[in-house]
Amino acid sequence: xxxxxxxxxxxxxxxxxxxxxxxxxxxxxxxxxxxxxxxxxxxxxxxxxxxxxxxxxxxxxxxxxxxxxxxxxxxxxxxxxxxxxxxxxxxxxxxxxxxxxxxxxxxxxxxxxxxxxxxxxxxxxxxxxxxxxxxxxxxxxxxxxxxxxxxxxxxxxxxxxxxxxxxxxxxxxxxxxxxxxxxxxxxxxxxxxxxxxxxxxxxxxxxxxxxxxxxxxxxxxxxxxxxxxxxxxxxxxxxxxxxxxxxxxxxxxxxxxxxxxxxxxxxxxxxxxxxxxxxxxxxxxxxxxxxxxxxxxxxxxxxxxxxxxxxxxxxxxxxxxxxxxxxxxxxxxxxxxxxxxxxxxxxxxxxxxxxxxxxxxxxxxxxxxxxxxxxxxxxxxxxxxxxxxxxxxxxxxxxxxxxxxxxxxxxxxxxxxxxxxxxxxxxxxxxxxxxxxxxxxxxxxxxxxxxxxxxxxxxxxxxxxxxxxxxxxxxxxxxxxxxxxxxxxxxxxxxxxxxxxxxxxxxxxxxxxxxxxxxxxxxxxxxxxx
Numbered sequence: 001x002x003x004x005x006x007x008x009x010x011x012x013x014x015x016x017x018x019x020x021x022x023x024x025x026x027x028x029x030x031x032x033x034x035x036x037x038x039x040x041x042x043x044x045x046x047x048x049x050x051x052x053x054x055x056x057x058x059x060x061x062x063x064x065x066x067x068x069x070x071x072x073x074x075x076x077x078x079x080x081x082x083x084x085x086x087x088x089x090x091x092x093x094x095x096x097x098x099x100x101x102x103x104x105x106x107x108x109x110x111x112x113x114x115x116x117x118x119x120x121x122x123x124x125x126x127x128x129x130x131x132x133x134x135x136x137x138x139x140x141x142x143x144x145x146x147x148x149x150x151x152x153x154x155x156x157x158x159x160x161x162x163x164x165x166x167x168x169x170x171x172x173x174x175x176x177x178x179x180x181x182x183x184x185x186x187x188x189x190x191x192x193x194x195x196x197x198x199x200x201x202x203x204x205x206x207x208x209x210x211x212x213x214x215x216x217x218x219x220x221x222x223x224x225x226x227x228x229x230x231x232x233x234x235x236x237x238x239x240x241x242x243x244x245x246x247x248x249x250x251x252x253x254x255x256x257x258x259x260x261x262x263x264x265x266x267x268x269x270x271x272x273x274x275x276x277x278x279x280x281x282x283x284x285x286x287x288x289x290x291x292x293x294x295x296x297x298x299x300x301x302x303x304x305x306x307x308x309x310x311x312x313x314x315x316x317x318x319x320x321x322x323x324x325x326x327x328x329x330x331x332x333x334x335x336x337x338x339x340x341x342x343x344x345x346x347x348x349x350x351x352x353x354x355x356x357x358x359x360x361x362x363x364x365x366x367x368x369x370x371x372x373x374x375x376x377x378x379x380x381x382x383x384x385x386x387x388x389x390x391x392x393x394x395x396x397x398x399x400x401x402x403x404x405x406x407x408x409x410x411x412x413x414x415x416x417x418x419x420x421x422x423x424x425x426x427x428x429x430x431x432x433x434x435x436x437x438x439x440x441x442x443x444x445x446x447x448x449x450x451x452x453x454x455x456x457x458x459x460x461x462x463x464x465x466x467x468x469x470x471x472x473x474x475x476x477x478x479x480x481x482x483x484x485x486x487x488x489x490x491x492x493x494x495x496x497x498x499x500x501x502x503x504x505x506x507x508x509x510x511x512x513x514x515x516x517x518x519x520x521x522x523x524x525x526x527x528x529x530x
């Protein structure tokens with residue numbers, strides 16, 4: 001829906017190095033329309049910046065004066081080295097030429113000292129540009145919501161180059177997107193997110209879904225217009241999925257950080273504009289509570305995708321709050337953790353569902369083996385998947401294998417279930433670490449997929465699919481070969497116990513007293529970083 005606004009002409013100082021923010025902010029001379037969910041015109045959002053690492057866009061941000069960028073702490077947490085980042089200002093497309101663009105390196109990064117990577121509270125950061133930027137019609141600072149600003153059922157605007165839905169990248173030529181979303185009150189949002197929303201956050205998005213920020217939009221601005229001035233109210237932080245019903249996006253509330261921003265970015269208070277809502281008071285009733293996931297076959301909440309440079313490499317299962325188990329062959333020619341990450345099945349959880357890989361531990365037996373992937377942040381458990389340590393399942397047992405849906409390889413999710421039966425291995429595959437099932441249509445990307453069987457109403461993982469890169473999958477084989485879990489019990493137990501769970505009260509691994517190893521029993525996961 002288009003609605004034309006009158007052009008606002010402002011006088012700006014273009015002197016390099018001046019703190020022009022002290023005179024004017026929130027001006028967008030080329031913004032002559034407001035559009036939901038479409039391409040933004042060049043210069044429409046002149047404070048929007050693109051943060052790049054290794055030549056690729058990964059997060060957004062906003063220009064708040066001639067030297068400082070405002071973004072989200074979670075964007076920069078895993079590598080706070082400013083030298084690896086480049087800021088692009090005045091950019092419209094990630095692929096086409098941008099004649100009005102300026103690129104500047106970063107000299108300093110300041111993360112909020114009380115940022116909580118689990119709850120995402122205080123998800124805010126500042127980046128200091130290596131040199132001041134000249135303001136133009138395409139590069140302007142945004143005003144910031146002052147302390148005490150109030151927002152009712154107002155309409156906000158989001159901009160960014162992130163995904164257009166969960167797992168779907170912005171199509172070429174990747175032009176900056178803009179969408180309008182309504183504010184959702186914190187009381188209602190806290191109910192929908194099961195108690196994870198703090199006063200430092202605010203929420204926005206239609207409860208029927210369809211409009212939202214998504215992965216790649218993190219750190220970007222959520223803004224609102226007051227008179228002729230654009231004011232940044234929020235910073236893209238997290239959410240459940242992207243544009244899912246009853247899960248509005250969650251944003252760091254800028255007005256809560258006036259003192260912190262002023263002190264660290266050496267800004268004056270003229271940069272902050274009070275916003276007092278004139279919209280109707282928000283409806284804070286919450287009668288629809290999203291379902292809490294259990295261990296049903298339809299959800300597979302312990303399932304994880306292991307990716308390298310955002311491309312799915314293999315499948316894994318969550319075996320503690322800090323470890324995912326997969327096949328060692330997933331990391332063939334492994335040369336370090338850079339570029340590796342893990343995403344938990346996000347259909348039934350909130351935040352976080354994604355984490356970087358900080359270490360990988362291997363145990364090789366007879367040339368094959370299991371890998372334990374250590375996560376950069378904890379994933380509290382969502383159900384009781386168990387691990388078989390006593391070879392509990394024999395020939396004839398009905399089981400399931402969980403792998404990718406072939407048509408959804410680029411999106412990581414959802415998984416699919418393949419029902420199968422344990423059989424005696426062919427003589428050529430009959431080893432101490434092999435367990436076999438009837439023939440299955442599997443592919444390279446299914447490497448690491450679990451073989452799950454039922455015991456006393458509980459899912460138990462008894463095997464892992466191992467498909468080394470370049471190996472041939474015989475379509476005429478009478479069976480599919482998996483690695484047994486049981487030979488790796490000592491390795492799994494000791495590795496996980498060496499790096500204790502972060503959460504008090506979590507059950508530890510004790511295979512001597514249990515028939516199978518229980519995962520943590522903790523509240524529902526809170527959601528993925530955008």
